[in-house]
Amino acid sequence: MSKVLIIAGDFSETLEVFYPYERLREEGYEPVIAAPTQKRLQFVVHDFEPGYETFTEKLGHGWPADVALADVDPSEYVALVVPGGRAPEYLRNNPDVKRIVxxxxxxxxxxxVTCHGPIILAKAGVLAGRTVSGFPEIAPDVEAGGGTYQNSEALVDGALVSARAWNDNGPWFREFIKVLREKAPLA
Incomplete structure (x- = not known):
């Protein structure tokens, strides 16, 4: 079975981890969650509620990481998924995350990649000449990383597919599955 790596950590956004996880399983790929350590992760739910200028954050599901980032051999995987949430704030500084990306x-x-995930790509130095979407407030981070930000529910730039947040999961992953089927079809 073809494996797809999902980089996550504590306070990754629940829907941005589980939607790709289940869609990949549905397609016949094997999703593997990598985190700083192999432990049970705590995910969060971000929601937009009246009266607040940004999203709120509540505890979401817990889920075990399959492998520690240091133990990941990226050549064993056909694709990469980078969810958002608050985890990218600290994952972007992890040398293994940079190596994997x-x-x-x-x-x-x-x-x-979705939501705050592009800040990982920016820190890994892979955005030069690329156009990427994400949570609108990270546009300066994308640009500082050499990329161009575009507000889109499903932006395809070669093999890179990005979106703003969990609200875009359907269009985002529809486009990603097309790229995945083309570049890494199941045998």
Whole structure:
């Protein structure tokens, strides 16, 4: 079975982890969650509620990481998924995350990223010449990382497919599955 790596951590957005996880399973791919350590992760739910200028955050589901980032051999995976939430704030500084992201971009392999996930790509130095979507407030981070920000529910730039947040899961992953089927079809 073809494996797809999902980089997550504590306070990754629940819907941005589980939607890709289940869609990949539905397609016949094997999703594997990598985190700083192999432990049970705590995800969160971000919601937009009246009276607040930004999203609110509540505890979401817990889920075990399958593998520690340091133990990931990215050549064993056909694609990469980078969810958002608050986890990207600290994951972007992890040297193994940078190593893994660089591998997938160097191989021109399918990469799906959403919400705050693009700040990981910016820190990994892979956005030069790329156009990416994400949560609108990260546009300066994308641009500082050499990329161009575009507000889109499903932006395809070669093998990179990005979106703003969990509200875009359907269009985002529809486009990613197209790229995945083309570049890493199941045998």
């Amino acid at each position: 660089a591998h997938f971009f160097g191989a021109d392999a399918p990469v799906a």
